[in-house]
Amino acid sequence: MKDSSFIENSEKAHRVGVVDMGTNTFSLLIADVYSDKFETIYSEKIGVSIGMGGINKGFIAMPAFRRGVKAMMKFKEICDQNDVVEIRAIATSAIREAINAMDFTNEIFFKTTINPKVISGSEEADLIYNGVLWSHNFPERAVIMDIGGGSTEFIFATEAGIEEKVSLNIGISRIYQELKLEDPLTEKDVRKIEKWLDDRSNGFFKDKQCDVLVGASGTFETFHEMINHEHFSSNCQAQEMDMQAIASILDWVIHSTKLERNHHPYIIPIRRKMAPIAAVKTRWILNQLLVKKVFVSPCSIKEGVLIVR
Numbered sequence: 001m002k003d004s005s006f007i008e009n010s011e012k013a014h015r016v017g018v019v020d021m022g023t024n025t026f027s028l029l030i031a032d033v034y035s036d037k038f039e040t041i042y043s044e045k046i047g048v049s050i051g052m053g054g055i056n057k058g059f060i061a062m063p064a065f066r067r068g069v070k071a072m073m074k075f076k077e078i079c080d081q082n083d084v085v086e087i088r089a090i091a092t093s094a095i096r097e098a099i100n101a102m103d104f105t106n107e108i109f110f111k112t113t114i115n116p117k118v119i120s121g122s123e124e125a126d127l128i129y130n131g132v133l134w135s136h137n138f139p140e141r142a143v144i145m146d147i148g149g150g151s152t153e154f155i156f157a158t159e160a161g162i163e164e165k166v167s168l169n170i171g172i173s174r175i176y177q178e179l180k181l182e183d184p185l186t187e188k189d190v191r192k193i194e195k196w197l198d199d200r201s202n203g204f205f206k207d208k209q210c211d212v213l214v215g216a217s218g219t220f221e222t223f224h225e226m227i228n229h230e231h232f233s234s235n236c237q238a239q240e241m242d243m244q245a246i247a248s249i250l251d252w253v254i255h256s257t258k259l260e261r262n263h264h265p266y267i268i269p270i271r272r273k274m275a276p277i278a279a280v281k282t283r284w285i286l287n288q289l290l291v292k293k294v295f296v297s298p299c300s301i302k303e304g305v306l307i308v309r
Contacts, residue, residue, distance in 0.1 A: 011035065017084040018302045019075055021116060023051040023094040023149030023173050025270055026071045029302040030082050038306055042082055046071040047270035051094035051149050051173045060098045069107050076112040088305050089116040092124055093150025093171060121167025124301065125153040128216055129162055131304030135297040136238040142212035145285060146300055147219045147278055149173035154285075156210065170200045172277045184257045185276050193280045205288045213291045214238060216300035219278045223249055224296045225266035238297040246286075246294055253279035 013032035020027045030042040050068045053061030060068070072089070079087055089108075095101050096118045105116045119127070128146045136142075137159060144155040150171040156163040175196060181189045215223070221232040227245045253261075254276050261272040271278070286294070 013039070014086070015041070015082070015084050016306060017075070017079040017082075017087040018305045019072070019087065019089040019114070019116075020300075020302050020305075021048075021050065021068070021072075021089060021091040021095060023055065023092065023151075023171055024049055024274070025149075026050070026068065026075070027302060028075045028078065029306070030079065030084055031306055033306055036307070038303075042078065044075075044078065045268075045270065046074070049149075049173070051171070052177070054098065055094045055150055055171075055173055056178055058097055059100050060095065060104050065100070065104055065107075068104065069111055072108045072112050072114060072116075076114060087114050089114050090124075090127070090301070090305060091116045091118045092301075093121070093148060093167075093169065094173070096120065097150070097169075121151055121153070122165065124151070125155050125165040125167055126162070127301045127304035128153050129155045129157060129165070129304070130307075131299045131301055132214055132216055132238070132297045134299040134303050135236050136214055136295060140212050140293075141210065142214050142295075143210040143289060143291075144214045144216055144297075145220075145282075146216040147172065147281065149274075152281070153216075154204075166204055168201055168204065170197055170281070172274045172281065175277050175281075176274050181277075183276075184255050185280070190254065190280055193277060194284050197281060197284050205285075208289060210289045211292045212295070213286065213289065213293070214295045214297050215282075216297055218300065219271065219275070219282070220294075220296040221298065222267055222271055222275070223253075223279075223282070226253075226264070229266070231266075232296070232298060236298060238295045241294045241296060243292070243294065247283075250279045250283045254283070 018029045025045050026048045027045045031038040048067045048071050050064045109115050141158045146153045148171045151167045152170050153167045155165045226249050261267050
């Protein structure tokens with residue numbers, strides 16, 4: 001685990017802006033990067049929903065296209081205001097599989113001079129692992145899970161490094177748009193989602209077991225905040241969550257109504273619509289792997305992009 005605290009002023013920082021162009025959310029992180037440390041200067045998320053309307057058909061729908069360009073223009077302004085010297089933008093599942101991905105990235109470059117890099121699922125998994133390393137040093141074998149809108153990455157790792165990794169197209173936006181689900185979810189809906197996950201994971205989890213799961217930021221931070229009734233600490237330290245409390249929160253989210261989620265102080269707006277699907281998927285993987293401990297890491301892909309190790 002690495003220390004991300006501020007260090008001596010004698011070492012000059014390199015101010016970097018990282019944009020994670022995810023399927024549901026575009027996220028910006030601005031940080032001062034030193035030789036082996038970083039200090040967060042600014043962070044923001046925008047619910048772009050770039051996969052809405054087209055992800056299961058392999059294209060970026062025009063309304064989402066426009067939302068994405070607008071978000072990147074805003075992020076460019078913020079980076080300029082904060083004297084960022086380098087912007088690194090990475091595009092993941094929904095964009096890498098879209099037939100109009102190049103049109104989209106070209107439009108962003110034309111409007112902002114930001115040149116997004118479209119990465120593979122394998123590259124995404126590597127970056128997530130590198131990001132989580134800032135906060136967790138893997139004293140026990142663990143599986144990292146990063147819940148995305150288009151894909152979900154699973155990285156089995158030890159203190160020696162990655163053992164196995166996979167990027168599966170089982171993102172919550174794909175499920176939300178493909179399956180007709182009630183609100184709140186019925187037991188039939190839950191079984192439908194679990195069967196969908198079983199079918200789409202192609203037997204990857206058959207005969208696999210892992211005692212420890214590390215949830216990479218995002219949805220897992222929301223679960224942590226709901227359990228502890230406070231905002232998740234940003235001190236770059238992974239935190240363990242009580243298994244009984246997790247089970248209780250997952251059950252509540254799965255059976256909650258949209259109105260209940262809208263009024264919950266620790267479910268941010270961009271997660272309210274699809275939170276029950278994310279909860280079903282989380283419970284499904286806990287059962288698949290017979291997980292006994294769960295940690296949540298505040299670091300994920302953006303932090304992985306910050307420094308090339």
